[in-house]
Amino acid sequence: MIYLLCLVLFSLGVYCVLRKRNIIKIIVGIIIIEYAVNLFFILVAYREKGRAPILSSQTPILNMVDPLPQALVLTAIVIGLATTALLAAIAMRIYEKYGTFDITKIRELRG
Amino acid sequence: MMLSEQIIPLFVVIPLAGAFLISLLGKKVKLLPDMLGVLAGLILCILSILSVRLYNASGALTYSVGAWRSPIGIEMVLDGLSVFMLVTVNLVAFCIALYAVNYMEKFTAKWKFYTLFLLMLAGMNGVVITGDMFNLFVFLEIAAVASYALVAFGTERQELEAAFKYAVMGTVGSSFILLGIVMLYSYTSTLNMADMNSVLLQKGAGSLILFVSVLFLMGFGLKAALVPFHAWLPDAHPSAPAPISAMLSGVLIKALGVYALARIFYNVLGVSEQLSSILLFLGTLSMVVGGILALGQWDFKRLLAYSSISQVGYIILGLGLGTPLGILGALFHLFNHSVFKSLLFLNSGAVEYATDTRDLRKMGGLSQKMPLTSTTNFLASMSIAGIPPFSGFWSKLLIIVAACRAEKFGYAFWAVLVSILTLAMYLKVIKFAFLGSLKDSLTRVKEVPLFMKLSMAMLALICLVGGVLLLPNLYGAFLQKASQILLLGAEYGAIFIKG
Numbered sequence: 001m002i003y004l005l006c007l008v009l010f011s012l013g014v015y016c017v018l019r020k021r022n023i024i025k026i027i028v029g030i031i032i033i034e035y036a037v038n039l040f041f042i043l044v045a046y047r048e049k050g051r052a053p054i055l056s057s058q059t060p061i062l063n064m065v066d067p068l069p070q071a072l073v074l075t076a077i078v079i080g081l082a083t084t085a086l087l088a089a090i091a092m093r094i095y096e097k098y099g100t101f102d103i104t105k106i107r108e109l110r111g
Numbered sequence: 112m113m114l115s116e117q118i119i120p121l122f123v124v125i126p127l128a129g130a131f132l133i134s135l136l137g138k139k140v141k142l143l144p145d146m147l148g149v150l151a152g153l154i155l156c157i158l159s160i161l162s163v164r165l166y167n168a169s170g171a172l173t174y175s176v177g178a179w180r181s182p183i184g185i186e187m188v189l190d191g192l193s194v195f196m197l198v199t200v201n202l203v204a205f206c207i208a209l210y211a212v213n214y215m216e217k218f219t220a221k222w223k224f225y226t227l228f229l230l231m232l233a234g235m236n237g238v239v240i241t242g243d244m245f246n247l248f249v250f251l252e253i254a255a256v257a258s259y260a261l262v263a264f265g266t267e268r269q270e271l272e273a274a275f276k277y278a279v280m281g282t283v284g285s286s287f288i289l290l291g292i293v294m295l296y297s298y299t300s301t302l303n304m305a306d307m308n309s310v311l312l313q314k315g316a317g318s319l320i321l322f323v324s325v326l327f328l329m330g331f332g333l334k335a336a337l338v339p340f341h342a343w344l345p346d347a348h349p350s351a352p353a354p355i356s357a358m359l360s361g362v363l364i365k366a367l368g369v370y371a372l373a374r375i376f377y378n379v380l381g382v383s384e385q386l387s388s389i390l391l392f393l394g395t396l397s398m399v400v401g402g403i404l405a406l407g408q409w410d411f412k413r414l415l416a417y418s419s420i421s422q423v424g425y426i427i428l429g430l431g432l433g434t435p436l437g438i439l440g441a442l443f444h445l446f447n448h449s450v451f452k453s454l455l456f457l458n459s460g461a462v463e464y465a466t467d468t469r470d471l472r473k474m475g476g477l478s479q480k481m482p483l484t485s486t487t488n489f490l491a492s493m494s495i496a497g498i499p500p501f502s503g504f505w506s507k508l509l510i511i512v513a514a515c516r517a518e519k520f521g522y523a524f525w526a527v528l529v530s531i532l533t534l535a536m537y538l539k540v541i542k543f544a545f546l547g548s549l550k551d552s553l554t555r556v557k558e559v560p561l562f563m564k565l566s567m568a569m570l571a572l573i574c575l576v577g578g579v580l581l582l583p584n585l586y587g588a589f590l591q592k593a594s595q596i597l598l599l600g601a602e603y604g605a606i607f608i609k610g
Contacts, residue, residue: 010290014283017279017283023275026279030279030282030283030286033282033283033286034282034286037286037289037290037293040290040293041289041293044293044296044297068302069293069296072245075245075249076248076289079249079252079256082252082256083252083256083259083278083282083285086256086259086260086278087275087278087279087282090259090263090271090274090275090278091275093263093266093271094271094272094275097267097268097271098268106272107272108268108269108272
């Protein structure tokens, strides 16, 4: 069920990238895609009634959440940040040169 | 110098350290970016050639990052295929760094260029030597983000547009790859490639693997610019500065796209019948569509970019055949294509540097004014078109013979046909740019400076003698080892778990 939600989020992001004309909205679409993947990654690691994976001598560890994806998602978020920052920087420069955010008007390359 | 698995991380550490130093000091010390960039390229080139000897002496080596043991920690693997790719990447990168010393004079922030260049190199070397799925993704993004920034380096209208298009498509492609990695992780509970392979063998491939294959095919296909996903390439590659076009077309699409595709499909997931027929079809489609579109171009670099799509088609076709000869041909063509396509892009850069135009119709008779550029361009063109005795002939011959042996005569026919198309498009370049009478506007054109000449001459030499890689001595040490790794397929996991 909750995986389905991820799929919906992912599809929304892809739709946004494909259909929107505004550069900023495309960037938002990309962010949504990234978040959908990250959320999915975290959910994959989740165990029903799991506890935090902290080693302690008193309690035996029985049912813990998989800690590896959490570490990996942190990396993925940082990569997403770099990409978004770069995209935003390019979008600003494009606005300076073309004076518009509409991609149908930014079409000098073709063929 | 002691040679052991300790040299493996150096392939990532040296360019990263170089990038750091250049970004720190490059603004103040004028000569530092040039020197560090070329020096890092040279050291990496030497190291990669040393690693060929190392691999031949001691077999596959692994390095555990942070001394965590292999299925848990991140692992770096030096095997035949990664050695082969390292040599290809670093050889071309060195020539390009040398070329950029003169070429990048006309841009203002040279140190920024070298920082991004070395970051991209670090990412590519990382992709090639890593043995860990998530690590592959991280290095892939390092190289990709650096290349988005490099495409936008000129910050003019067209560069920005191309960079935005490339960045959007590239990011969506990376998301597909990450999604595939997540699904594989949830299925196998491991990220180590060799470990994953053996777990998959035990569990058997379900329908999930099919879905993951499709995700990877989209993601890496986008990075490799296979035809349905190729739209970014003809914009991005011509817009970048010439050394970067050479880097992108020469090695980036191969390290990020073709190598990762081959590594994951052959060594991790295992190739099925459907998958290889998809690869065959996509390869042929790229070959034909790229070739036909290239023929109609008048922009020098745009023509080369379309021709890259067509040549990557050959490589994918060879990989899709899956026979030993086909894979050998594909890898050999990958090496040759990196050399002659980067040489051709450097030629186009030299022409642009001297004449300030990329339009073939405005050129003419340049061979009188720029003898070295036109000679090297001629060599590279003949090589890419597959004229014997140049290197491109041998690799294309291998692919076509492999297709015939596998009784796929239709694909062999298309491969021959596209080879003729390639010849036609490069004859067009030679005729309009270099032969004929000199245009009046071009009478004051001069040959390019020393370093640009030097790097073009080096690459041309490799084009000329590239065929020697098929001689028994070198062949056994270099190409054959690389194709053997891919042919291992399902046994790949078993070998590395032991070690």
